Amino acid sequence: MTPAVLQRLVLAGDLEIVSGDPASEASTGVSAPLVKTLNDLPEHQAKEVRRRYRYVIYMKRKGLRHGMRGRISHALAELKGEVPMGEAMDAAEKEPRPPRASTVMEWMRRWETSGGNLMSLLTRHAVRVTPKRLDPRVLKIGRAQVRTFYCTKRRPTIKDAKEQIERVLTADKSLDSKTISISTVRRLIEEISPYERDVARFGAAYARHRWRYSLKGIGADRPMQRYEIDHTVLDIVVICDRTGMPLGRPTITIVVDAFSGLVAGFFISFWGTGLAATLSALKVAISPKDEYVTRNNLAANWLPYGIPGLMVVDNGLEFHSPQFHDIAMHLNMDLRFCAVRQPWLKPFVERTLGELHRYLPHQGRVEKRLNNYLPPKPEKSATITFGSLCTGLLKAFVEIHPFEVNERKLWLPFDRFSEGMEKLLPPSLPTSTAELDLIVAVTEEYTVSGEGVVPNSLRFNSDELQALLKAVGTNFRTLIKFNPEDLNVVHIQDPRTKGWLPVPSCMPEYTDGLSIVQHKAIRARLQGKVARKDIADRLLKAKTELTELWNSSAAIGKRLKAAQLRALSGLTSSHALRGATAAATGASPPPSAPIPKRLLTPEDLKVPEIEVPDFDAYVAV
Template sequence: MDADFTHIGELGTLTMPEALWDRAKTISAVIAPLSMQVVVGGAAVQAAALALGISRRQVYVLIKRHRDGSGLLTDLAPGRSSGGKGTARLSGEVEDLVREIVRKQFLTRQKRTLAAVYRDIAAACRARQLPVPARNTVERRIWALNPVEVGRRRGGPNAVRPLQSAGDEVPVIDTILEQVQIDHTVIDVIIVDERERQPIGRPYLTVAIDVYSRAIVGMIVTLEAPSAVSVGLCLAHAGTDKRPWLERLGLEAQWPMSGKPRQLYLDNASEFKSEALRRGCEQHGIKLAYRPPGRPHYGGIVERVIGTAMQQVHELPGTTFSNPVERGRYDSDRKATLTLRELEKWMTLAVTNYHGTVHSTLGQTPTGRWREGMDVTGLPAVASNPTAFLVDFLPVVRRTLTRTGFVIDHVHYFSNVLKPWISRRDTLEPFLIRRDPRDISRIWVLEPDEDHYVEVPYRTMANPSVSLWEHKHALARLHERGVAQVDEVMLFRTIEQMREITATASKTTKRMRRDAERRNIATTAPSGPPVPLQPPGFSEEQTLDTESAVAQVPRFDQIEQW
């Protein structure tokens, strides 16, 4: 049973309290630049010590920890104590006194030192015959304060005002992956299902573009509506080596643009503001920035690329064009021929063609520009473990551990790795669990002791892999029948019945075909030799090798000046 889970050796991102997480961000902002220097001067160490309110020795310890670590924010997190059971060990009266004196003595323009504030706290405790807290305990209380609030009270509004570009000029980007923009769109083409080759509707595209080189570093084509998961999948695609993915598609195309962005530039859609996305980006040193309201030229680069891609999509069979007037009497459903996987291949070949096309603004190809950037910055940081990287961006649920494992939405999960925690489950807080909505047959559980993820499968291994949307449809079906008490056996029996109806129906609706295709994509891994992509206009008997297939793909048009 031990082989049923995977140990993910990356620190968790959601276990820290918010205040402690903010403190880690403050430390990282000071220590990370110093750790990149070959020699750190005494003046720089002294300035860092003053900025963080710690000793010079602690600064050197943090620099070494950052250099020896994996480049994650949690490498610099202050040490955490269980405090008995995760609670403060100071009495309520002492906590109130510490809080009051910190507010009156530390959070002022006088900028009193931590040592002076601690002396006042100790004197006040003795005067009231209360136990004097240790100095490091007071330090932790101060470190837990919101750094923005601390900066505002001690230095004024200008001390915490974020850097902004002057006027309406978009900030200049100087190197690759300095800024990556992500956006979604619905693709203007009807696709067909793999089984019956009947239309199932329009898919969605999520794309990430490197602003410096105009290269596309990440792309996801899916039947799922845009969500925080779409963003996480696109980031995982951008931050990992694409060669294994290209092999699974059966393509020999070159797509060398990969790496973790330093800044992610987004619009203000709700899926771009999830807790999982924010913490995941902070964990991997990715800064989040949002487009200022009312300034459409911010973030316009990714939108222009998407618009150009859609113009090329209009040449595919089954296109819906941009509007009904442009479509005219063209029957998009009847002309549709491409499956989702074939469209993904087509988009991939179109992207690789675009990378080799001279860009009108750059005066060179995105590939050439990317290589120039690499000559300056070196090889970009690529996620070594794609699964662990993706897990950091998946949605989160929290559950208490039971004798039989975890129960999430009537589904049981268990692995032998849980046994040491089951024996002391009454002393543990609810576990943080991440779940991929595309396939809920496994979950990733954050260890309470080591902050590593472990993979935990279904308790009943015979249950089929299902997606979260299929699971919800089955629950809705049971509730429609008036079933008040839903159990796991009943739930999966309903899912199987729904699948049989879809599979055996002589004529299915577009929605049923679409749901069946979503299920196949979510639960079926590619196997066997890949089927070569047949571009539009070719009969089923005709196939092309990779080079000729690339030649048949329409290139992205010359992109207008941005």
Template sequence: MSPLPPNASPATTTVSLRPFNTYPERTQEQAFRRKAYIDAWLSQEAPVFTVNFLEPLIAKVATNIGDSSPPSAATFYRWVSKYRSSGKDMTSLLPAYDKRGPHSRRLDEVTQAITQKVINEYYLTKQRLSIRAVQSRLRTAINRANADRSTENYLKIPSYDTLRRIIKEIDKYDADLARYGREYVNKKYRHSGFAELVTYLLERVEADHTPLNIFIRDDESLQVLGKPHITWMIDVMSRMIIGFYISFSPPNIRSVFECLKHAITPKDYIKEHYPDIEHDWPCYGIPHTLVVDNAFEFHAQDLTRATQELSITYQFCAPRRPWQKPFVERSFRTLAEQFASELPGHSFASYLERYGYDPEKECTVTFSELIHALHIWIIDIYAHTVHRGLNSTPYAVWKQYQDISQLRPMDATRLRLTLSQENTRVLGHSGIEIHGLRYNAPELLLLRKQYGDRLKVRVRYNTENLGLIYVLHPVTLEPIMVPCLQARYASDLSLFQHKKIQAHLRKEGGATSDPDALAQAREHMYATVGVLVRATKLKQRKKVARLKGLNSANLLGDLDTALGSTQPWSGEEWVAPINTERTPALIKVIKRADQLTKGGKK
């Protein structure tokens, strides 16, 4: 063998990027063994690659390190060549144990084809059979194939371990997709990157609904009404809750409208309704971008029209991708863990977690107390607790950016009109009819005289108060306030209540448009509420809350009044009750707020 100078540079060897210490310990020991021989050779004054020079050196090193199987001179030369060409990288000395043995399956092609077919038909299905069950089907398929073969050509049945190895080689994503479906794999293999960068308040607001896991009692009868739904919005920049709406109705477009109205409107009512709350709620203004999921109510035409009028960018998450609006989803968890779970009547996330605890019997919180307690938690606790993602409190971040964010206020009348439902109706001599109710005013007569009879007009109304509607002028589109002709009946009447009354009249064979019959039916509805609230079934008692129009907007005061409109046809203004006798749970929440306010221990 011809000598090779120590500093010669053979062709470069590809070096693995895998860290050396991640290899098995046995493999690392072999690399250190080889390195011992190379270090001994390099320490010589004039190292050469001759057999006469290498054999005594290798024997001496083998004795020193206790190596019972020293390398030959040719093997040692290959080690040095790879070590040098890799730039003296230790991974070049690792033995290639992974390249030993056969690299193809020992099953013949026919058996492999049958095995793959059985896997596709029985394992990669929604039935999700176990590997043991699939092996039983494979055995049957192989035996069926052997029935047409001679004994010497019988196919060998793969063992359980062989079948298991074949199945484990299938990409996990493909296997889960076939066995669990697209929705499952989208959730399991979702990729979470950086959240979208926001630079000012209300640049991005996330909204959603969730059931509130707490049973609530009626303020008057103290009967359990059930669990309400809450809709709320959170500002991504500050993590402040900017508005909410609670009711016993399933989430609908009215829920979104009322929550958006609460978010945009200044919270000036706090000191009047709840003077015991220490801090202010500074959040108001029109969001720039509103992120929602694909619930039916978020696709409503009226909501799309309203967001366009408010210059809100409306953004939908992909179907069944709650992680695309992570801040509102995480805030719901915070609400459940830090608010609902501390009140008596908490129903837990799962029925199995109750373990003998009956939330219907334990609950003591009335609806007005719930709204009061939630205000305390949002304003005095949540807003003034350090948020891990902000390294500050949501309140401090809001105040810091409030002056530079150019918050967009909204005229009260325009906001009331915008967050209403719109229909097209024909204006005739009797006025306008909506849901069996007639509306008319002297201004409508002027429209008919100017533009003709049977005029098509656009009408907007609030489904929570059928006492008035707004007719948009056919040319100027200026709103014209028009009261209901059946004012005594329709004042503060919701569409849900109206439909129930009409259903009762139809059942009794009465006229659904007779004013006297309607008024009498409304009195019957209130009498029915008293009966239903004592019903044994929770479903019937929850119906009571809807019939009574029980929601956070009504409790805080009539929204139209709060926005500054006059309602001469609505009768006496209703004032939200302030319950000064708090439940022990409410006192507990308030004490926590006091601790935070005074800098006490959380």
């Protein structure tokens, strides 16, 4: 074995030198060997090691070995109380207490045995292990109480743990020692690893979050290999472009390329976090963006476009939905879900969301609540319109963020992405996004009839739909799908072929660009306007009056007996003439003719019995 091979094996760890530092140190709990230098020692210990090293080197220069006591004593006497100096030292230094020959011989022996290791000259006081003077039974009880009392979800303090241990010691009659110092309790607690303590006291999620680490990074070696997507609510209140009224805090969905850190797409809305916002941001991320650059007069190109290979998401309900999985399969895109409560597994989008607020204006900012401080209401200080917010963030993501130097890796995101794309084939693009819109569209069941279909009080009809209705032969219930972002067209499923037929709105001037959120807000506003005018109460009152009118008419018009009807009609000549005259002249009857309270008696209404005469029959010739 050559020296080069031997050194290579030693440095690789395949061979180990047995001699080394004889000084034993306490176990650190780290399996890998720890490397220590002279600079890592305290100042007084490092000074003592340098002093001993000068004596050892001085004797070595004189050709002495650690067994030559007489010659070592003679060499020490020649120094006359001065510390032996190295070649770089110019002035002599007096030794207050020169070492004896036996001490120098011990230093030389330790130096030679360790193979020239400086740490072998370290004073033994620095590595001595103090023996435990406490009763082992007390330590055993202390460790048990630390495990069962201190390492619990109640999270008691060290002082509480000390008092608990002393209570157990007092209850044990066989022990003489009834107290324990708080420093001993602290040492017993430190015997448990910090990770295990946090798991027992705060839970596994807290421990993973506090002691997280990364060895291999994110694993993105090229652009568009890994995209990360997430949502957040912006800390700013925006106002309406048309009315100037505060609209509230919008939600932004961002897609970030993990290789370069560039923002590939974003979508801002008031819909909250959901599948519609996710698909809208994804469509922006995979589509070419020359139109955005030209329309907004941007000074730089927005480079990312195309279908990524992997999409990293969190555990939001919209990402776990079957529709989102169908979208990934249609785009031939893999999905990777981060573990629960571990956002550091998608660091680029989290960092972008954190830095996003640096680009927002101060007007309308939402401030965190502090003690003894009342922040101003953002609705009163908001001056940024929703259109200006969208334009400003677009400018920040295209002209500012790509040209900010990464302080850790010292590269520009713009250059890193563009240089990486030069080594790849052109990105793949979807031939159509109609399938994606159908997957994300809201699905409901309605009846198709001659008037078409009427979802959400909006009517949709076309000649093609009526042809489908005639082909089916009767009214039928089927599924319809509509894009919640645009209600101008719905898709109706053919019950025979299960295909989808696009049907336009019968009111395109109203539904063009109309979202379901806007439509519901308009209907709610109109309902509130109707309620404020008491239309509902007036309508209910009119319906009640109409019902009473029909009921009274029905009661008056019931069929009466013929005699009662004729009697109550007053069919006499005097009444008829008086009534005709009065009706003709408009005069009232004279007061001298009293109106009887009762016109007929029950006896008057009875038909008298009349004897029927006998008749003889005869034949006419």
